[in-house]
Amino acid sequence: MMGTYYAFIHSIHSWQIEQGVDSAPASKYVGALMHSIANDGKLAGTEGFDELILEQTPGGLNEQGIRELTSAGVMDEFKATMSSIDARWSGLAEASEKRPATIRDKREAKAKLMWAAGGFMAGVIATVAVLKASRK
Template structure:
């Protein structure tokens, strides 16, 4: 994720920073970024050297190393700290990054397309400078509290199931005799096209998009059949289960019925 952010920032037409200083951890990745952006990227001697050279510090270590790494560093009140560690709570980050003011400690969950300026990022607390940076890399949604951010986080887990829909669609086309390359190209293009109107959504955007499908038409049929199969209930249940994991509590207990697709054949 850190590499994606660096790639995104270094390819902006108007740069929001004068330079980017990288930790030497992950030597291969930082060497690649240095080779790609030699005028923007500097590799520091160690993590402390990154802090000494920068005002805004991004933390992208593995969760199990987060506290240990941060406790070993000397922060200053001038720093703004942006944690990309999904499981590190604000209270811990504020403690180990002291004397950084609490309002200058931010949690952010960006998605990889920030590298191409088409990412999505949820962050807390709202911080104008950091929101502006992630806004330049795509869509940013600042929320007021960490509790609200946790409610937003499960949506990022839908990425894999969306790709699974792509794969199932491609495989269905191949089963109909379409070659795999054409099936992949068509599937990707259609999914990308039909989500165009959702890129900048308002409170009623999705309801309007669903309701504009022609009654009795092909799109309405798929919505109806997927609803009858419980697909959208299953989606909501999965989001509930992911939120329970994030909030470290038991998931709701439900009884589920597997979906079976069958074609009724008139025996006559």
């Protein structure tokens, strides 16, 4: 999951620079913001993250971000990529074989993933593998 996370924060940082913010304060801001958000996730407990999503102000900026990215298929793409990495991790497929069909497959020319598959997702897959093994 690490590589994808870094690519995500890089896009935020790059966007800020494109808007005229100097690199150093943009880096500090993005790092501090992501640390704070990650800490909220860490403190969320054992029931998942639905409550954190529901805390977003209806009609607010964060809710808009969720709505637009979900509508663009980003969340489905993220899950599909995790599935293909899981298949590869489990030895069931090579690279992108067995990738579930998503909006990307329907809008090939338009679809561009926001996050690249990488270490960020591999961490999730590794955790799933450990949790599955611990149940046996």
